[in-house]
Amino acid sequence: MVIYTRTGDAGQTSVIGGRVGKDDVRVEAYGTIDELNCFVGQARSLMEDDKFDDVREQLLEIQHELFDCGTDLAFIKLADGGKYMVTNEMAKRLEGWIDDLQAENPPLEKFILPGGSPLASVLHVCRTVCRRAERRAVTLGRNADINPEAVIYLNRLSDYFFALARTANTRAGITDVEYIRSKKVFRD
Secondary structure, eight states: OOOOOOTTSEEEEEEBTEEEEETTTHHHHHHHHHHHHHHHHHHOOOOOOGGGGHHHHHHHHHHHHHHHHHHHHHHSOOOTTTTOOOHHHHHHHHHHHHHHHHHHOOOOOOOOOOOSSSHHHHHHHHHHHHHHHHHHHHHHHHHHHOOOOHHHHHHHHHHHHHHHHHHHHHHHTOOOOOOOOOOOOOOO
Protein backbone atom coordinates (compact mmCIF):
# COMPACT_ATOMS: atom_id res chain seq x y z
CA MET A 1 0.00 0.00 0.00
CA VAL A 2 1.30 3.43 -0.94
CA ILE A 3 0.49 6.01 1.73
CA TYR A 4 1.45 9.10 -0.25
CA THR A 5 -1.09 10.38 -2.78
CA ARG A 6 0.48 13.68 -3.85
CA THR A 7 -3.05 15.17 -3.89
CA GLY A 8 -2.17 17.52 -1.04
CA ASP A 9 1.00 18.91 -2.55
CA ALA A 10 -0.73 22.16 -3.50
CA GLY A 11 -1.96 22.82 0.04
CA GLN A 12 -5.42 21.26 -0.26
CA THR A 13 -6.83 18.23 1.53
CA SER A 14 -9.95 16.13 1.27
CA VAL A 15 -12.71 16.34 3.86
CA ILE A 16 -16.05 14.59 3.81
CA GLY A 17 -17.92 16.42 1.05
CA GLY A 18 -15.13 18.29 -0.69
CA ARG A 19 -11.65 19.77 -0.52
CA VAL A 20 -10.34 22.61 1.62
CA GLY A 21 -7.05 24.29 2.39
CA LYS A 22 -4.83 22.42 4.81
CA ASP A 23 -5.02 25.44 7.10
CA ASP A 24 -8.83 25.54 7.04
CA VAL A 25 -10.45 25.89 10.47
CA ARG A 26 -12.11 22.49 9.94
CA VAL A 27 -8.73 20.82 9.41
CA GLU A 28 -7.33 22.68 12.42
CA ALA A 29 -10.20 21.34 14.55
CA TYR A 30 -9.94 17.68 13.63
CA GLY A 31 -6.14 17.90 13.35
CA THR A 32 -5.97 19.04 16.97
CA ILE A 33 -8.17 16.10 17.92
CA ASP A 34 -5.70 13.82 16.12
CA GLU A 35 -2.85 15.42 18.08
CA LEU A 36 -4.77 14.82 21.30
CA ASN A 37 -5.31 11.18 20.35
CA CYS A 38 -1.53 10.76 20.03
CA PHE A 39 -0.98 12.10 23.55
CA VAL A 40 -3.73 9.81 24.87
CA GLY A 41 -1.85 6.90 23.30
CA GLN A 42 1.31 8.09 25.03
CA ALA A 43 -0.52 8.22 28.36
CA ARG A 44 -1.80 4.67 27.86
CA SER A 45 1.75 3.50 27.13
CA LEU A 46 2.84 4.85 30.52
CA MET A 47 0.23 2.75 32.36
CA GLU A 48 2.34 -0.36 32.84
CA ASP A 49 1.21 -0.84 36.43
CA ASP A 50 -1.94 -2.93 36.93
CA LYS A 51 -3.31 -0.22 39.23
CA PHE A 52 -4.31 1.61 36.04
CA ASP A 53 -6.21 -1.23 34.34
CA ASP A 54 -9.54 0.55 34.83
CA VAL A 55 -8.47 3.82 33.22
CA ARG A 56 -6.32 2.17 30.54
CA GLU A 57 -9.53 0.69 29.12
CA GLN A 58 -11.32 4.04 29.45
CA LEU A 59 -8.55 5.74 27.47
CA LEU A 60 -8.78 3.13 24.74
CA GLU A 61 -12.51 3.84 24.42
CA ILE A 62 -11.74 7.59 24.37
CA GLN A 63 -9.24 7.08 21.54
CA HIS A 64 -11.96 5.50 19.42
CA GLU A 65 -14.35 8.31 20.34
CA LEU A 66 -11.77 10.92 19.36
CA PHE A 67 -11.76 9.39 15.88
CA ASP A 68 -15.56 9.66 15.92
CA CYS A 69 -15.31 13.30 16.98
CA GLY A 70 -12.79 14.09 14.24
CA THR A 71 -15.03 12.39 11.70
CA ASP A 72 -18.01 14.46 12.80
CA LEU A 73 -16.01 17.66 12.37
CA ALA A 74 -14.70 16.58 8.94
CA PHE A 75 -18.19 16.77 7.38
CA ILE A 76 -18.70 19.85 5.21
CA LYS A 77 -22.39 18.94 5.22
CA LEU A 78 -24.03 15.92 6.77
CA ALA A 79 -25.82 13.93 4.07
CA ASP A 80 -29.61 13.70 4.24
CA GLY A 81 -30.43 10.93 6.66
CA GLY A 82 -26.84 10.83 7.92
CA LYS A 83 -26.06 10.67 11.61
CA TYR A 84 -23.24 12.08 13.65
CA MET A 85 -21.21 9.67 15.76
CA VAL A 86 -20.67 11.67 18.96
CA THR A 87 -23.69 11.54 21.26
CA ASN A 88 -24.79 13.08 24.53
CA GLU A 89 -24.45 9.66 26.17
CA MET A 90 -20.68 9.81 25.66
CA ALA A 91 -20.42 13.04 27.67
CA LYS A 92 -22.70 11.62 30.36
CA ARG A 93 -20.50 8.53 30.67
CA LEU A 94 -17.45 10.80 31.06
CA GLU A 95 -19.23 12.57 33.93
CA GLY A 96 -19.62 9.24 35.73
CA TRP A 97 -15.95 8.45 35.22
CA ILE A 98 -14.98 11.91 36.48
CA ASP A 99 -17.08 11.43 39.61
CA ASP A 100 -15.40 8.06 40.27
CA LEU A 101 -11.92 9.57 39.81
CA GLN A 102 -12.70 12.57 41.98
CA ALA A 103 -13.76 10.25 44.81
CA GLU A 104 -10.14 8.99 44.91
CA ASN A 105 -8.54 12.43 44.89
CA PRO A 106 -7.85 14.62 47.91
CA PRO A 107 -10.02 17.74 48.21
CA LEU A 108 -8.97 20.62 45.98
CA GLU A 109 -9.29 24.29 46.89
CA LYS A 110 -6.65 26.04 44.76
CA PHE A 111 -5.24 25.82 41.27
CA ILE A 112 -2.50 23.23 40.89
CA LEU A 113 0.61 23.16 38.74
CA PRO A 114 0.68 20.59 35.94
CA GLY A 115 3.11 17.82 36.74
CA GLY A 116 3.91 15.19 39.28
CA SER A 117 4.37 11.71 37.87
CA PRO A 118 5.29 11.23 34.19
CA LEU A 119 1.77 9.88 33.61
CA ALA A 120 0.09 12.85 35.31
CA SER A 121 2.26 15.23 33.29
CA VAL A 122 1.17 13.66 29.98
CA LEU A 123 -2.46 13.72 31.12
CA HIS A 124 -2.15 17.47 31.79
CA VAL A 125 -0.86 17.83 28.22
CA CYS A 126 -3.94 15.86 27.09
CA ARG A 127 -6.11 18.31 29.05
CA THR A 128 -4.61 21.39 27.42
CA VAL A 129 -4.61 19.96 23.89
CA CYS A 130 -8.23 18.92 24.46
CA ARG A 131 -9.08 22.51 25.45
CA ARG A 132 -7.44 23.73 22.23
CA ALA A 133 -9.43 21.19 20.20
CA GLU A 134 -12.58 22.46 21.89
CA ARG A 135 -11.71 26.06 21.01
CA ARG A 136 -11.08 25.08 17.38
CA ALA A 137 -14.41 23.24 17.26
CA VAL A 138 -16.21 26.28 18.70
CA THR A 139 -14.62 28.49 16.05
CA LEU A 140 -15.64 26.03 13.33
CA GLY A 141 -19.18 25.96 14.72
CA ARG A 142 -19.47 29.73 14.31
CA ASN A 143 -18.89 29.40 10.59
CA ALA A 144 -20.34 25.99 9.72
CA ASP A 145 -22.89 23.46 10.84
CA ILE A 146 -21.26 20.94 13.18
CA ASN A 147 -22.37 18.34 15.67
CA PRO A 148 -22.85 20.37 18.89
CA GLU A 149 -22.35 17.18 20.91
CA ALA A 150 -18.72 17.13 19.75
CA VAL A 151 -18.06 20.42 21.55
CA ILE A 152 -19.79 19.19 24.70
CA TYR A 153 -17.80 15.95 24.56
CA LEU A 154 -14.49 17.80 24.25
CA ASN A 155 -15.42 20.10 27.13
CA ARG A 156 -16.21 17.17 29.39
CA LEU A 157 -13.16 15.24 28.19
CA SER A 158 -10.78 17.98 29.31
CA ASP A 159 -12.36 17.77 32.78
CA TYR A 160 -11.80 14.01 32.68
CA PHE A 161 -8.11 14.49 31.90
CA PHE A 162 -7.77 16.92 34.82
CA ALA A 163 -9.38 14.46 37.21
CA LEU A 164 -7.34 11.56 35.83
CA ALA A 165 -4.06 13.49 36.11
CA ARG A 166 -4.83 14.06 39.80
CA THR A 167 -5.72 10.39 40.22
CA ALA A 168 -2.47 9.34 38.54
CA ASN A 169 -0.57 11.37 41.13
CA THR A 170 -2.72 10.04 43.97
CA ARG A 171 -2.15 6.43 42.92
CA ALA A 172 1.60 7.14 42.63
CA GLY A 173 1.66 8.70 46.11
CA ILE A 174 2.56 12.14 44.75
CA THR A 175 0.92 15.28 46.11
CA ASP A 176 -0.26 17.87 43.58
CA VAL A 177 1.58 21.18 43.93
CA GLU A 178 -0.72 24.12 44.54
CA TYR A 179 -0.10 27.35 42.68
CA ILE A 180 1.27 29.52 45.49
CA ARG A 181 -0.54 32.70 44.47
CA SER A 182 -3.91 30.99 44.00
CA LYS A 183 -6.85 32.01 46.09
CA LYS A 184 -9.37 29.34 47.07
CA VAL A 185 -11.26 28.79 43.81
CA PHE A 186 -12.80 25.34 44.21
CA ARG A 187 -15.63 24.62 46.59
CA ASP A 188 -17.71 21.53 47.29
